[in-house]
Amino acid sequence: MINFGSLLLPQPAKALRPQAGQAGLIVILLGVVVLTVGLSLFVRTSRQVEIISQQEESARIFSAAETGIEKILADIMAVEQNQISFGSISSQQLNLDNNTAQVDLTVTQGNSLETYLEEGSTAEMTVSTTATVTINWSKVACDSNPAALIIAVHNTDPGSGAQTTRFEAVNGSGCPESVNFSTAAAGTSPYKFKYSLALIAGDTSVRIEPIFAGTDIKATGTSISSGQFTITSKAQDSSGASDQAKAIEVKRTIAAPPSFMDYTVYSGSSVTK
Numbered sequence: 001m002i003n004f005g006s007l008l009l010p011q012p013a014k015a016l017r018p019q020a021g022q023a024g025l026i027v028i029l030l031g032v033v034v035l036t037v038g039l040s041l042f043v044r045t046s047r048q049v050e051i052i053s054q055q056e057e058s059a060r061i062f063s064a065a066e067t068g069i070e071k072i073l074a075d076i077m078a079v080e081q082n083q084i085s086f087g088s089i090s091s092q093q094l095n096l097d098n099n100t101a102q103v104d105l106t107v108t109q110g111n112s113l114e115t116y117l118e119e120g121s122t123a124e125m126t127v128s129t130t131a132t133v134t135i136n137w138s139k140v141a142c143d144s145n146p147a148a149l150i151i152a153v154h155n156t157d158p159g160s161g162a163q164t165t166r167f168e169a170v171n172g173s174g175c176p177e178s179v180n181f182s183t184a185a186a187g188t189s190p191y192k193f194k195y196s197l198a199l200i201a202g203d204t205s206v207r208i209e210p211i212f213a214g215t216d217i218k219a220t221g222t223s224i225s226s227g228q229f230t231i232t233s234k235a236q237d238s239s240g241a242s243d244q245a246k247a248i249e250v251k252r253t254i255a256a257p258p259s260f261m262d263y264t265v266y267s268g269s270s271v272t273k
Contacts (some may be wrong), residue, residue: 015036017027021115028226031033035162037219045092045128053071054242054244057237057241057244058246059129059242060097060101061101061235061236061237061244061245061246062246063236063243063247064094064097064101064103064235065103065233065234065235065246065247065248066233066248067094067096067103068092068094068103068105068233068235068248069124069231069233069248069250070087071092071105071231072107073231073250073252074162075089075107076089076107076229076231076252077255080254080255083259089107090106090107090108090217091105091106091107092104092105093105093248094108095238096235099238099239100237100238100239100241101235101237101238101263102235102236102238103233103234103235104233104234104235105231105232105233105234106231106232107229107230107231107232108230109226109228109229110209110212110226110227110228110229110230111222111224111225111226111227112218112219112221112224112227112228113125113208113217113219113220113227113228113253114216114217114219114221114228114251115216115217115222115228115251115253116214116216116217117193117208117209117210117214117215117217118209118210118214118264119147119210119212119213119214120209120210120211120259121209121210121214121259122207122208122209122256122258122259123207123208123217123228123253123256124205124206124207124208124253124254124255124256125205125206125207125219125224125226125227125254126204126205126224126225126226126254127199127203127204127205127206127207127223127224127225128200128223129219129222129223130198130199130200130201130203130219130223130226131199131221131223132196132197132198132223133196133197133199133200133206133219133221133223133224134194134195134196134197134218134219134220134221135149135170135194135195135196135197135208135217135219136152136187136188136191136193136194136217136218136219136220137149137187137191137192137193137210137215137217138172138187138191138192138193138215138216139190139191139192139215139216141174142172142175142176142192145212145213146172146175146192146193146212146213146215147170147210147211147212147213147214147215148170148171148172148175148178148181148197148210148211148212149170149208150167150168150208150209150210150211150259151167151168151169151170151195151197151200151206151207151208151209152165152166152167152206152209152259153165153166153167153168153197153203153205153206153207153209154203154204154205154206154207155200155202155203155204156202156204157202158187158201158202159226160211161264168182168197169181169182170182170183170184170193171183171184171188171197172184172192172193173185173192173193182195188266191216191218199223205234207256207259209259226254227253227254228251228252228253228254229249229251229252229253229254230249230251231249231250231251231252232247232248232249233247233248233249233250234246234247235247244259
């Protein structure tokens with residue numbers, strides 16, 4: 001028997017070091033991914049918190065501006081009831097929310113009227129001279145069935161003091177004619193129709209009511225002493241915590257009784273038929 005003895009073969013080197021390097025690289029990459037996701041979530045959360053804070057502050061300042069509008073509207077009603085003078089409300093300043101919101105208020109009384117009137121609603125103007133009042137209305141043409149106007153002019157006779165109301169019905173130029181309606185001329189852009197209302201001595205107010213449809217309307221003339229109020233409310237943060245500021249502008253027509261009162265007969269004692 002031949003004994004070859006022990007045959008020692010060389011052992012392959014263990015590949016532990018490359019595997020350890022790969023594992024370390026994977027750990028680093030995972031750490032980078034986790035860190036990136038974490039930073040992204042942190043930034044997004046911070047932005048959301050900031051946006052929510054800004055929205056809350058914006059809503060607070062806007063609410064302060066609305067409060068100013070509500071106060072002026074109440075003041076105007078008091079002026080119309082002769083409880084206070086207009087000069088006392090024309091310019092005001094409010095400090096709200098524990099002096100963290102400052103509101104600057106201004107109100108002017110214009111000698112024109114520009115608004116939108118729903119069908120059957122009315123707007124009134126006071127007049128002081130006999131100069132012609134120019135009324136432009138409707139931004140849609142006849143093929144869109146625009147509004148016609150019923151105009152009521154209130155008069156107090158300079159001699160007798162008798163109070164009367166006369167009416168004028170006005171249809172748009174080129175629109176289907178209606179019985180006893182006057183026809184308006186072409187309007188001044190963007191309005192489609194225009195009517196020149198002649199006044200006489202003793203006229204005190206003009207009331208306009210659209211029929212058939214609602215309409216945009218603009219009335220001008222040197223005879224108009226009061227057409228509408230323009231209210232501006234500017235609110236800003238006064239605490240120094242933010243630079244939020246909001247402004248609101250509102251137009252309000254002068255107070256007037258319902259239009260059906262134009263057709264009411266009344267007397268201090270009795271009515272003889």
